[in-house]
Amino acid sequence: MLTASIGDLIQHDASLHKWSPYAAEKWTLITSLDDYSRMLLYADFVEQENTWAHIQAAQAVMQTFGLPLRYYVDNLRVFRFVQHRDSVWRTHHLGTDEVDPQWKQVLQQLKVGVVYALSPQAKGKVERPYRWLQDRIVRTCALEKITSLEDTRTVLREEVHRYNYHQVHSTTGEVPAIRFANARKAGNSLFRPFALPKPYMSVKDIFCLRTTRTLDGYRRISLARHAIQVPKAEVREDVELHLIPDVARNLVEVRIWFKDKMVHSVSLPLNEFRSFD
Numbered sequence: 556m557l558t559a560s561i562g563d564l565i566q567h568d569a570s571l572h573k574w575s576p577y578a579a580e581k582w583t584l585i586t587s588l589d590d591y592s593r594m595l596l597y598a599d600f601v602e603q604e605n606t607w608a609h610i611q612a613a614q615a616v617m618q619t620f621g622l623p624l625r626y627y628v629d630n631l632r633v634f635r636f637v638q639h640r641d642s643v644w645r646t647h648h649l650g651t652d653e654v655d656p657q658w659k660q661v662l663q664q665l666k667v668g669v670v671y672a673l674s675p676q677a678k679g680k681v682e683r684p685y686r687w688l689q690d691r692i693v694r695t696c697a698l699e700k701i702t703s704l705e706d707t708r709t710v711l712r713e714e715v716h717r718y719n720y721h722q723v724h725s726t727t728g729e730v731p732a733i734r735f736a737n738a739r740k741a742g743n744s745l746f747r748p749f750a751l752p753k754p755y756m757s758v759k760d761i762f763c764l765r766t767t768r769t770l771d772g773y774r775r776i777s778l779a780r781h782a783i784q785v786p787k788a789e790v791r792e793d794v795e796l797h798l799i800p801d802v803a804r805n806l807v808e809v810r811i812w813f814k815d816k817m818v819h820s821v822s823l824p825l826n827e828f829r830s831f832d
Contacts, residue, residue, distance in 0.1 A: 558590045559591065560738065561589050561735055561739060561743065561745070562591075562621065563591060564624065564625050564626075564627050565587050565590070565616065565623045565627065567585075567612070567626050567627065568585075568628065568629065569586075569604050570584045570586075570685050571583045572584065572689060574689070574693060575693065575697065575702065575707055578696070578701070578703075582601065582602060582704060583600065583608075584598065584600055584688070585597070585608060589623075590627070591734070591735075592727070592729075592735035592738060594732055594735040595684060595718060595719055596619070596620055598688075598715045600704060602704065606658055610763075610764070613661060614762040617665065620746055621744075621746030621749055622746060622748070623667060624668060625670050626667060628669065628670075628671060628672065629672050657764050657765060661763075665761065691714050719731050757810075759797065759808065762799075763798055764797070764798040764799075765795060765798070766795075766796050767793050767796065769791065769794075770785055770788055770792055774786065776796075778796065779827040781823055783819070785819050786819060787816075787819070788811075788818050788819075792813065794818070796811055796812075797812065798810075800828070805824065805825045806824060806825050807825050808820065809821050
């Protein structure tokens, strides 16, 4: 059964596969699909699936199309439970299931709901585009003897464009992008305009990884073997840390918040963030 509006439900998932028979490695394809139109709103490969990759996917969708009503995900990996204590990349800094994982915290900040699939079979709507993409991408990569991730990304972009703008969907009987555009034009949309919730002034403080630290008697915290002096915060009080990895520059920007104000920021080497100390 289809939803009634665009933005009602975003099917979000990932698929690990050897997308080119000539490639040395498998890569993970992360996608987000609008349930009503069946349009792929996001699709990209990552070398390693982790929490940050899914946060970046959510950011791309929300800043491009707006805030949907709900996301639809499975019960595995980064969406529902914590896998390892203090891992920046994969989960929350606490080692229990009692605290929402990082990805879900981002959605909660923006008042976007999360619906969990009851079984793998329930994810069939998003699995079908995966099978279609997998067949076409693997075939093209084999014919062109593609070995690199970037060249495979080029094939992916071409196939996503074909799927969205030229392929008549078997269920809706419409081309996904046309169905999406017609719904938006008719006002049949549950997307809300993207806006930062107070007190935040930067998207970095929403689309980030979060943890907390307690200041010692010298207004210092310890993070990844670094002692960081935090001005304008009270000793023995907790501060909230927003972590924004930058793979290209091999650093993590750390934005430190105390009582709804950003009081300090610092950049640290990315390779020191395998786990917190």
